[in-house]
Amino acid sequence: MKNIEINKYYKIICGAGNENLKEIEALAFVYASAGFNMIDVAAKNEVISAAKKGIELSCNPDKMLLCVSIGVQSDIHLSKAVINRQKCSSCKKCIEVCPQNAVFEEDNKIQIDERACIGCLKCQHNCPSDAIVVEHKYKSPCTMLLSVLSDDIDCVEFHCNSSDIEQILENWKQLKNIYSGRIGFCMDRSKLPDETIISLISQMVDNDENVIVQTDGKPMSGGTDDYKSNIQAVSFAELILSNNIHAKIVLSGGTNSKTSEFAKLCNVDIDGVAIGSFARKLVKDEISSPDFFENIELQNSAIEKARDLYNKINI
Ligand code: SF4
Ligand code: SF4
The missing domain is CATH 3.30.70.20 (Alpha-Beta Plaits)
Known part of the structure; x- marks a missing residue:
């Protein structure tokens, strides 16, 4: 586990079910080189190895944290x-x-x-x-986590996009019992009424300011670059903050190059942005080329695009 102080999280999401090792290695390499400080991958040993390989090849090998995603049955x-x-x-x-x-x-x-x-x-x-x-292909969150604990991960993200509150709380308790490092959860507001979701988040955060809450506004929305697709994520963050829940808030789901600017315009004080579809699509042409790791021009082109995205969200 890396001991890095993080003020703001800039996370590339590879996809909790993504096991395309070449793509993951390339995404890790490109986004670590561009300044992102966290990568989110499936909780699988070979996927973690691919991400680590990409991070090591980048020009910022010591700055990127490796987070694994695990989830409830309905995730x-x-x-x-x-x-x-x-x-x-x-x-x-x-x-x-x-x-x-x-x-x-x-x-x-x-x-x-x-x-x-x-x-x-x-x-x-x-x-x-x-x-x-x-x-x-369901495995319990604890089973998934235990299978990768020896891989020296830096963070765990629990996907709890479900309306089964008891199950979520039970899983969360078990996860916290077996993992004492940086931990967060990703939640979709559409699954529960606001009052219920706030009560659930309060219980999960439990005044621990180190817990990261990822507000999954518009899950897997496809990666358009507009303000509109950020509305749900920013509005969810605002709901949490207005209920005085003190946690790290990271926006996701519909996020893109306009996310930080949009949150700022709305006076919603966030602790980071996690980008999936938009960031993957941005560099898809370059990283899907079979000679990506031998072709410096392709690498530079992808890193330049990723760095531009980083500069736009790092405000
Ligand atoms: S469209 Fe989505 S769900 Fe369908 S095969 Fe492709 S990645 Fe899988
Ligand atoms: S979209 Fe067309 S090709 Fe694909 S599964 Fe459906 S019928 Fe088959």
């Missing part, structure tokens, strides 16, 4: 899309819309690379034949 971030072949008409719409390039055609069959799928369900929403189902 969409841990879902995988599966094709029902009997219904599939091979229209290829899913190939067009997948942000992860996880869908492809082989042997005249549409296939999904499970390791690259992040469960965003864009394919399902765009399938005209209702041929895509969701599969959840």
Whole structure:
């Protein structure tokens, strides 16, 4: 675990279900080089190794914290899309819309690379034949955490996007019992009434100012760069702050280059920004090239874009 003082968190989210090792290594390399100080990856040993490899290759190897994401049973971030072949008409719409390039055609069959799928369900929403189902490969949050504890991680993020309060509190208690380091949780306001969600967050924060609360405004929204997609995340942060809950507040879900500016305009005092879809899409052309790690021009181009994003959110 790195012993780094952090004032503001600038986090690149790789996707809690993303097991595309090459992509994760490249994202870690690019965003660590650009100044981001945290990377969020799936709680899998090989994924953690890939992220560490990318961080080591960057020009800021000692500044980036490695956070693993684990979740409750219903957490969409841990879902995988599966094709029902009997219904599939091979229209290829899913190939067009997948942000992860996880869908492809082989042997005249549409296939999904499970390791690259992040469960965003864009394919399902765009399938005209209702041929895509969701599969959840559930392991309890503690089981997931215990499997990576020896990997020298710097932070844990618990995805508790669920309406089952008892389950959330039980899981949270268990996690805090086995992990004493930096820990946070990611919550979606749409799952519960405001009063309930505030009570739940108060119990979880429990006056511990080190707990990080990630306000998941518009989960996996696709990465547009506008003010509007930040509204839910900023409004959720405002709700927490106006209820005098003292925790580190990091915005996520719909976040982009305008997030910090928008929060500032709204007088919402945040402790950081976590960016997923927008940041991944920004450098997708460069990092998906097979020779990315041998091609300095591609690397510089990706780092420049990532640094520009960092400069815009670091205000
Ligand atoms: S969008 Fe649906 S019907 Fe079309 S190829 Fe994909 S799974 Fe098959
Ligand atoms: S669109 Fe989303 S859910 Fe569907 S295969 Fe791609 S990453 Fe997975």
